[in-house]
Amino acid sequence: MPSDLTCPACDAVYDAGPDEPWRCACGHALEFVERPYPEGEPLPFSRLDTSRGLWTFFEFLPIEEHVTFHEGFTPLVEAPSWDVEFKLEYVFPTGSFKDRGATTTLSRAAELGVEKVIEDSSGNAGASIATYAARAGLPADIYVPDTVKQSKLMAIQRAGARPVRVEGSREDVTAACLKAVEGDGRNHDAAEPVDAGAPIEEAESGSDANETRRRGDDAPYQRGEGWYASHAWNPAFYAGTMTFAFEVAAQRDWSVPDALVLPIGHGTLFLGAYRGFELMVEAGITDRLPRLLGVQSVGYDPIVEAVGGERVVEDDEVRTEIADGIQISEPARGSQIVDAIEATDATAVAVGEGPVETALDRLHREGFYVEPTCAVAPAALAHFRERGLVEDDEDVVVPLTGSGLKTL
Numbered sequence: 001m002p003s004d005l006t007c008p009a010c011d012a013v014y015d016a017g018p019d020e021p022w023r024c025a026c027g028h029a030l031e032f033v034e035r036p037y038p039e040g041e042p043l044p045f046s047r048l049d050t051s052r053g054l055w056t057f058f059e060f061l062p063i064e065e066h067v068t069f070h071e072g073f074t075p076l077v078e079a080p081s082w083d084v085e086f087k088l089e090y091v092f093p094t095g096s097f098k099d100r101g102a103t104t105t106l107s108r109a110a111e112l113g114v115e116k117v118i119e120d121s122s123g124n125a126g127a128s129i130a131t132y133a134a135r136a137g138l139p140a141d142i143y144v145p146d147t148v149k150q151s152k153l154m155a156i157q158r159a160g161a162r163p164v165r166v167e168g169s170r171e172d173v174t175a176a177c178l179k180a181v182e183g184d185g186r187n188h189d190a191a192e193p194v195d196a197g198a199p200i201e202e203a204e205s206g207s208d209a210n211e212t213r214r215r216g217d218d219a220p221y222q223r224g225e226g227w228y229a230s231h232a233w234n235p236a237f238y239a240g241t242m243t244f245a246f247e248v249a250a251q252r253d254w255s256v257p258d259a260l261v262l263p264i265g266h267g268t269l270f271l272g273a274y275r276g277f278e279l280m281v282e283a284g285i286t287d288r289l290p291r292l293l294g295v296q297s298v299g300y301d302p303i304v305e306a307v308g309g310e311r312v313v314e315d316d317e318v319r320t321e322i323a324d325g326i327q328i329s330e331p332a333r334g335s336q337i338v339d340a341i342e343a344t345d346a347t348a349v350a351v352g353e354g355p356v357e358t359a360l361d362r363l364h365r366e367g368f369y370v371e372p373t374c375a376v377a378p379a380a381l382a383h384f385r386e387r388g389l390v391e392d393d394e395d396v397v398v399p400l401t402g403s404g405l406k407t408l
Contacts, residue, residue: 002111003034003062005235018114022181022228029333031235034062037283045250054100054243060279061239066110067136068103069093072243076251076397081366082378084396085257087248089269090370094155095403097269098128100244101237105229106132108236114138116226120177122170122265122325123152124402125231130161133229141226143177145170149324151408170327174232183224232266232332241272242279248397249280256280258394259291261377261384263401264303264348265326267337270294274340290397293389294341294348295380297323301350303331306338312383313352320353325373325402347389355379369404 002016007024008031014020024030038059042048050056054072055065074097075088089097106129109117116139119129126142133140140161144153148165156163164180166173231237249256256277262270273292280286296304298311299319321327331337341348360375368374377398384390 002108003032005030006033007031016112018112018227020112022230022233029233029235029336032062032239035279035282036060036062037279039283042250042254042285045253048250054103054240054247057243057246060242060246060276060283061104063104063108063236063239064111065107067106067132069099069135071099071103073247073251076248079366079368082381082398083392084261084378084381084398086368087244087397087399088368089244089399089401090374090403094124094128094131095406096124096128097241097244097399097401098125098231099132100272101125101231101240101268102128102132104240105129105231105234105236106136106138108234108239109133109138109227109229110136112227114227116140117229118177118181118224118226119143119229119231120174121231122173122327123148124325124406125268126161126163127152127155127159129229129231130156130159133161134159139226140229141180143173143180145173147324149406151406169329171330177228180225181228230332231268237268238272238275241268242276243272244269244399245273245276245280248273249277249286254285256286256288256290257397259293259346259384259390259396261293261295261381261390261396261398263323263326263373263376263399264294264296264331264337265300265328266331267294267303267333269399269401271333271336271340274344289344291346292340292344293346293380293384294337295376296348296350297326297356297376298350298352300327300329301348302329302334303337303341304348304350306334307341307348309348309350310383310387311350311352312355312380313350314354317352317354320351320356322353322356323373323376325371326376349380349383351376351379351383355383363400364404368400370400371402371404371406374400374402 005014009028010026053070092099120143146165166176359379
């Protein structure tokens with residue numbers, strides 16, 4: 001049976017099903033009731049059967065495997081000139097780490113009997129959800145900014161999903177998407193799919209993403225146009241990104257690095273990593289958590305402000321647009337990200353365009369063909385070392401999260 005959902009803020013419990021809420025009636029994000037993990041010592045990496053990809057760790061997951069390309073176990077490679085190990089998260093079916101969450105989210109949709117999924121994204125998550133929805137045989141509406149990269153838009157279209165362009169900020173995209181999820185949006189069922197290069201259907205923008213229609217004392221149940229396959233809100237997505245931590249540990253013969261440096265937009269990989277390492281502590285696989293150092297883009301850095309972090313900028317830069325994948329002003333689970341940073345005795349910084357461009361050029365020249373958002377974490381690494389937050393002899397892992405092919 002699929003796991004029910006619970007609210008950690010008010011202890012409410014919601015039955016699993018296609019009409020389950022996307023968040024609690026109190027406004028808090030929901031989690032799975034079940035938090036499984038295996039007993040006993042894990043197998044050495046040399047004896048681990050990785051043919052199922054990240055689903056190798058099914059004993060940690062509250063979801064059954066239904067929709068998969070056997071994704072996962074991305075390479076963990078040494079980068080001597082950076083004195084780190086890079087985990088090549090851009091080596092996935094859709095070219096981004098978001099496939100970790102898409103396989104678990106669409107598997108959850110399949111086990112619930114969902115008939116249609118809806119997602120909002122700056123590009124990578126939308127392309128991933130669209131691709132895995134196609135694998136599941138489910139229709140999908142993907143709400144995107146009107147400035148979405150053409151390569152990401154085409155990935156959504158070619159998978160047979162329906163992109164809906166929204167003018168305004170990234171928050172406006174979420175607001176328009178929630179109108180559809182809650183049944184307040186226009187009915188797009190009669191609209192024709194959009195051909196590559198053709199005008200994209202537009203949705204209204206400007207509403208408050210935090211305003212959720214209440215139905216008495218009930219939670220905001222899905223009675224709109226589809227099931228919210230949100231990479232920011234849906235706990236199934238974080239179950240998938242949690243496998244990042246399991247892979248890092250397994251590929252290092254079940255040892256935990258001293259620190260990881262990770263980008264933060266909605267924090268899906270950051271929180272997934274934290275939850276994975278935390279679960280390994282509970283399972284007795286390791287006895288410590290690595291420090292999780294976060295990196296945001298200048299001008300989109302509420303987490304940095306919350307933890308008292310610094311800005312690494314040139315001149316008086318107040319906002320940078322180069323890292324479009326993390327242009328999030330209001331992370332859905334911001335308080336949880338702050339808690340994870342504090343729990344691992346870490347911090348977060350914001351980086352400006354200059355350091356990101358320099359890091360991106362260096363990555364490309366060394367053979368790591370990644371998109372600009374990937375460069376924010378390597379760009380922050382030097383700052384962390386200068387400030388003594390990462391010592392020269394410490395063991396550090398940095399994920400490279402999206403392919404440079406996404407920028408074409």
